[in-house]
Amino acid sequence: MSKVILTNARVITPFEEIYPGTVEIENGIIKKVYEGRTSGGENLEGKIVAPGFIDVHTHGIGGFDVTYSAMGGSEQEVEETLIKMSEKYLTHGVVYFLPTTVTASHEVLLTAAKGVKNAVSYQKDQLTGAKIGGLHLEGPYINKEKKGAQNPEFIRLPNIQELKEYWKASEGNIKTITIAPELEGALEFIQYARRLGVSVSLGHTNATYEEAKAAIYAGANRASHLYNAMRPINHRDPGVIAAALESPQVYVELITDLIHLSPEIIKFTVNHTGIERVVVITDSIIATDLPDGEYSLGGLKVIVKDGICRLEDGTLAGSTLTMDKALRNLIQTGFSLKDAIRAMTYNPARAIELHKSGAILPGYSADLVILDEDLNVDSVYINGKNMLS
Numbered sequence: 001m002s003k004v005i006l007t008n009a010r011v012i013t014p015f016e017e018i019y020p021g022t023v024e025i026e027n028g029i030i031k032k033v034y035e036g037r038t039s040g041g042e043n044l045e046g047k048i049v050a051p052g053f054i055d056v057h058t059h060g061i062g063g064f065d066v067t068y069s070a071m072g073g074s075e076q077e078v079e080e081t082l083i084k085m086s087e088k089y090l091t092h093g094v095v096y097f098l099p100t101t102v103t104a105s106h107e108v109l110l111t112a113a114k115g116v117k118n119a120v121s122y123q124k125d126q127l128t129g130a131k132i133g134g135l136h137l138e139g140p141y142i143n144k145e146k147k148g149a150q151n152p153e154f155i156r157l158p159n160i161q162e163l164k165e166y167w168k169a170s171e172g173n174i175k176t177i178t179i180a181p182e183l184e185g186a187l188e189f190i191q192y193a194r195r196l197g198v199s200v201s202l203g204h205t206n207a208t209y210e211e212a213k214a215a216i217y218a219g220a221n222r223a224s225h226l227y228n229a230m231r232p233i234n235h236r237d238p239g240v241i242a243a244a245l246e247s248p249q250v251y252v253e254l255i256t257d258l259i260h261l262s263p264e265i266i267k268f269t270v271n272h273t274g275i276e277r278v279v280v281i282t283d284s285i286i287a288t289d290l291p292d293g294e295y296s297l298g299g300l301k302v303i304v305k306d307g308i309c310r311l312e313d314g315t316l317a318g319s320t321l322t323m324d325k326a327l328r329n330l331i332q333t334g335f336s337l338k339d340a341i342r343a344m345t346y347n348p349a350r351a352i353e354l355h356k357s358g359a360i361l362p363g364y365s366a367d368l369v370i371l372d373e374d375l376n377v378d379s380v381y382i383n384g385k386n387m388l389s
């Protein structure tokens, strides 16, 4: 039996803050959490222990991108890319992520689906990075009017047959799909996806309030990067944003790079939803952790300047945000550590129906991040093992 004790730390569960706190782990599972110190454990004086970050919407990092690798046509390349991505996310405190495709051809998405199946199976024997939860398909069933930085060439109507093929090719490793609910056939598609256990997120959409509500009644339970690439809120045309904000079952993703959204809009959102329904995402692309320059997203040219990603026409095209930076941004915006961490751990786990993850509670997976006082990542534990030592 393997036993790990982390003690004398500031523990953020994230429902409460315990100081000095001790976390006892047995065989990769959290056994006990309590106030007090114990001798014999690892003394984490001056450090913060929190659940590891969960990023449910990220395209790439450090020169690797799931769609880009699938465009090469080889499922092995996708598998290798996902493993590399998992190792890079780890250094930013991420313990679990959903590699997110952008709009692409059926063949490319099928290759991504096969690659993710291989990578998930590889990680069963050998875990070297953050856990790969399965694909997030962002598109291709989105609205051209709200395409943002998605390649219009491959945008199409919802297609249940295609989803069945992705599901089969990935052996069930499709976790979520972003769809525009106003498209023909979308409601039937949403119901089908929910029956498979895929969570459905409204995004890249021009849906009216009524269209968005119909999709939520059909089972959609999330909104992808709320405000970005969707019909704006208007006092006579509340649209998809108001529908998401008012619906208690809907989790709202926010890109907290302080470029996609102003700090005031982030606070405005939380005033409506409470912290419970906020899910921080990076929407990061291949250029993350790399210098400014020219990159690619789904076949479109992206120019990164001062860390901001744009298409040639100026449209924002994802981010170079990392989850640890997202946390520091939220603190700078005025959030408490408990609330900020909750929106990056427990909430995303709930949003994708991932159980026993995202909190420091007995019986939960011991997937933790240790942060220093400045909120830089010190170490990361996955299944109770220190992955950065």
Ligand SMILES: CC(=O)N[C@@H]1[C@@H](O)[C@H](O)[C@@H](COP(=O)(O)O)O[C@@H]1O
Residues within 6 Å of the ligand: 102, 147, 148, 149, 150, 225, 227, 228, 229, 230, 260, 283, 315, 316, 317, 318, 319
């Ligand atoms: C990978 C991806 O698609 N990311 C979207 C992008 O498409 C959109 O253009 C941008 C701004 O949207 P906005 O101009 O509506 O705020 O948000 C996100 O970066």
